[in-house]
Amino acid sequence: MFNVSTRVQYGFLALLALADGDGKTPVRLGSIARDLHLSFKYLENIFQSLVKARIVRGTRGPEGGYVLERDPRSLSLYDIFRALEGPVFTVECFDEESACRHLALCPVRDLWGELRGSLEKFLKRRTLADIKSKYKKPVVLAHMEMFGVAGEETGKKESASI
Amino acid sequence: MFNVSTRVQYGFLALLALADGDGKTPVRLGSIARDLHLSFKYLENIFQSLVKARIVRGTRGPEGGYVLERDPRSLSLYDIFRALEGPVFTVECFDEESACRHLALCPVRDLWGELRGSLEKFLKRRTLADIKSKYKKPVVLAHMEMFGVAGEETGKKESASI
DNA sequence: CTATTTCCTAGTAAGTTGGTATGAAATATA
DNA sequence: TATATTTCATACCAACTTACTAGGAAATAG
Ligand code: FES
Ligand code: FES
Numbered sequence: 001m002f003n004v005s006t007r008v009q010y011g012f013l014a015l016l017a018l019a020d021g022d023g024k025t026p027v028r029l030g031s032i033a034r035d036l037h038l039s040f041k042y043l044e045n046i047f048q049s050l051v052k053a054r055i056v057r058g059t060r061g062p063e064g065g066y067v068l069e070r071d072p073r074s075l076s077l078y079d080i081f082r083a084l085e086g087p088v089f090t091v092e093c094f095d096e097e098s099a100c101r102h103l104a105l106c107p108v109r110d111l112w113g114e115l116r117g118s119l120e121k122f123l124k125r126r127t128l129a130d131i132k133s134k135y136k137k138p139v140v141l142a143h144m145e146m147f148g149v150a151g152e153e154t155g156k157k158e159s160a161s162i
Numbered sequence: 163m164f165n166v167s168t169r170v171q172y173g174f175l176a177l178l179a180l181a182d183g184d185g186k187t188p189v190r191l192g193s194i195a196r197d198l199h200l201s202f203k204y205l206e207n208i209f210q211s212l213v214k215a216r217i218v219r220g221t222r223g224p225e226g227g228y229v230l231e232r233d234p235r236s237l238s239l240y241d242i243f244r245a246l247e248g249p250v251f252t253v254e255c256f257d258e259e260s261a262c263r264h265l266a267l268c269p270v271r272d273l274w275g276e277l278r279g280s281l282e283k284f285l286k287r288r289t290l291a292d293i294k295s296k297y298k299k300p301v302v303l304a305h306m307e308m309f310g311v312a313g314e315e316t317g318k319k320e321s322a323s324i
Numbered sequence: 325c326t327a328t329t330t331c332c333t334a335g336t337a338a339g340t341t342g343g344t345a346t347g348a349a350a351t352a353t354a
Numbered sequence: 355t356a357t358a359t360t361t362c363a364t365a366c367c368a369a370c371t372t373a374c375t376a377g378g379a380a381a382t383a384g
Binding site: 165169203225 | 371372373375383
């Protein structure tokens with residue numbers, strides 16, 4: 001089965017939030033989590049993988065946050081999958097431990113190879129910049145509107161209503 | 163992540179074993195399990211799904227076994243995936259319960275749609291007959307040789323060596 | 325009647341997914 | 355220097371999926 005994990009879905013959305021900015025001023029996870037209605041803790045978890053893969057760079061403390069470390073035009077969906085999920089495509093026949101991997105000529109093995117190839121080709125072709133430029137409106141803003149949130153970015157912590 | 167489950171791998175291999183035959187005389191799971199070095203019980207489990215999906219038909223008793231119920235030229239890899247794994251592609255954004263599914267215009271949502279499309283297109287294009295005809299040698303025979311098994315189909319239960 | 329083979333319903337151990345919890349380390353600001 | 359803020363690091367957990375196994379009922383050829 002092919003499942004796009006929530007790690008990838010949320011991570012990708014959050015990366016678009018970084019790409020929406022000017023690329024210089026760090027974006028806090030707190031604001032992304034609020035805007036996209038996602039778990040802050042889970043986003044932190046996800047972003048540690050992105051840091052390790054050198055896709056983003058974080059700076060701590062007040063005025064801290066994350067910036068993209070790679071050019072969105074060369075940052076592919078494949079890179080993001082690899083950073084967040086590890087291997088993109090698995091099949092027993094390709095594993096070291098598999099009994100059948102020594103059969104040189106096998107149409108079934110070839111089939112899995114082609115499937116992997118087609119999948120990777122798709123993922124490598126799409127970059128963060130491609131997706132971002134697909135519609136005029138910033139993606140994060142669009143999702144905020146979906147939740148009926150007013151776009152107050154530096155707002156005063158939505159008032160002390162508790 | 164995309165994982166081709168062992169259900170699909172083994173099931174596909176076993177279907178090729180049926181396709182290797184004349185299409186009339188039933189093939190027993192016992193012989194397939196022996197030739198491909200797979201678990202008989204697991205194959206039974208897998209074939210129940212194939213029966214339910216009307217891909218194969220079984221007849222019980224001695225001289226029983228399975229035959230293909232569908233033409234290999236129209237039996238696609240997609241059909242086999244569906245029968246054995248259920249949904250081929252899942253992503254939260256497409257689910258009923260997902261928070262974001264009501265956003266009409268979303269480049270990210272479009273991206274997942276394209277990914278699904280590309281995957282399904284690949285799987286629907288390949289048929290059992292295609293793969294079978296890719297090499298001259300029957301696929302099952304090739305795998306048997308890999309295990310160093312002599313091709314004795316109706317053999318005498320590999321002698322009472324226990 | 326008996327051996328053989330599929331059919332059917334369960335169950336289960338290991339791995340993956342989708343998160344939480346807790347606290348340490350760094351840093352801007354006062 | 356003290357403090358609030360933010361990332362960094364490690365560990366944990368519940369629910370779900372995967373990859374099987376178990377035990378027997380039902381059909382059928384000889
Ligand atoms: S060699 Fe792995 S399926 Fe044929
Ligand atoms: S609507 Fe689901 S990701 Fe945008």
